[in-house]
Structures are given as C-alpha cells and as structure tokens.
Amino acid sequence: xxxxxxxxxxxxxxxxxxxxxxxxxxxxxxxxxxxxxxxxxxxxxxxxxxxxxxxxxxxxxxxxxxxxxxxxxxxxxxxxxxxxxxxxx
Numbered sequence: 001x002x003x004x005x006x007x008x009x010x011x012x013x014x015x016x017x018x019x020x021x022x023x024x025x026x027x028x029x030x031x032x033x034x035x036x037x038x039x040x041x042x043x044x045x046x047x048x049x050x051x052x053x054x055x056x057x058x059x060x061x062x063x064x065x066x067x068x069x070x071x072x073x074x075x076x077x078x079x080x081x082x083x084x085x086x087x088x089x
Contacts (some may be wrong), residue, residue, distance in 0.1 A: 003046070004027070006075070010053075010055055013052075013055055014072045014073065021050040021051070024047060025045065025046055026043050
C-alpha cells in the first residue's frame with residue numbers, strides 16, 4: 001500500500017478549515033479504501049474529505065525522520081508546521 005500525502009491536484013487544507021469527516025480513497029481501484037477490501041493488488045490511497053474531496057495530509061511529527069523521502073517533497077510550510085508541532089510537545 002502507498003499513501004499519497006501530497007499532490008498538486010489535491011485540496012490544500014488550512015488552519016481555518018473545519019473538516020471533520022474523512023475516509024481513504026484507493027486511486028488504483030477508484031473506490032473507498034478500507035483494509036485492502038477495495039480490490040486485489042497494489043493500493044494507492046489518499047485522504048478523502050467529505051467536503052473537499054482528495055486532500056493533502058499535513059505531515060505528522062514522525063515524518064521528520066525522513067523528510068527527503070517524500071515525492072513531491074514536503075513544502076516549506078509543511079516542514080515548518082511539523083517542526084513547530086514537535087517543539088510544542
């Protein structure tokens with residue numbers, strides 16, 4: 001399984017968004033994803049917001065361990081946000 005955390009075609013969330021209903025969508029099989037039940041083979045999943053559709057994921061603090069491992073790379077804003085969150089903990 002591959003999780004897409006950021007894509008130029010995805011909605012970019014902001015702090016003002018009040019999104020509350022999410023799921024995952026398998027782009028390979030073109031249907032909602034739930035524990036590999038959407039079809040056989042590889043899965044390419046993305047966060048699916050009920051309000052905005054496919055949405056980029058703000059990175060989590062553990063992503064700082066391998067920031068160069070993302071394609072496309074984390075944006076400067078995403079990396080700064082993760083570093084600020086890590087310092088707040």
